[in-house]
Amino acid sequence: MSSYLAQEVHLARRHEEILSQRSELLQQMETYLGDKKTKKTWQTQAADAAHKRNAALLNDIGAAEKKLQSRLCFLHHLFFLYLSQTLYWASIKESLPKWEQFLLGRAEVPVGFKKMKTAKQNISYPEEDSQK
Template identity: 45%
Template sequence: MRKWRRAELLEQMESCREQQKIQRRQQLKECEAARLRNATLLQDLQKTEDRLRGRPLPHPNLLTLETRYWASVEEFIPAWERFLLGKGPHPAHSPGQPPRRAKQGLPPRPKPRTAR
């Protein structure tokens, strides 16, 4: 009975070893595919960076507006986060003022055209 058990264990070990070899080969394939994808992405980023370097800088007034815009966005992020998580009021409403309701109804009809 011991010989039978030993043979069974050897067979299981061999089976495990084969599965590990298969997994290792698969991991190597996936690793190589990821490496190629990353290399392609890096090349694409480099090309994009090179194209952007060749462009002239935007007008200083535009840069100022953009900087102010992003500063404003960053200032309101905490209020929007609270609102979107359901933990606070809508950021556009002032603290003591109840929220305004949007007008409901149809848009005005266009004026009829006269035939010429």
């Protein structure tokens, strides 16, 4: 009988150890699940913040693109303005020798250019039209 009693005491101690291990494992599992839930919440918040940040960056990039496009359009305008002025002055320099004698009063209008009518010839008076 004493062997049964010793065996029962041994089993009771073993049972106590198992129960303490079980409670320890349950506590670790609760801690792990709590940490996992906290980590998931943190990751969700980080993902939301990243999404908002990316949306803001996309908006900033779009605004910068529009600003650059308008500036590029303005620069194209300036470039064409400069180009037209350059071509105008180049044509003036090219035509100047042909017109130089005329402008000095020494020759007729260069060949290929029509004489312009005077302003008086272009004006019509209503009184003259009614008399005709």
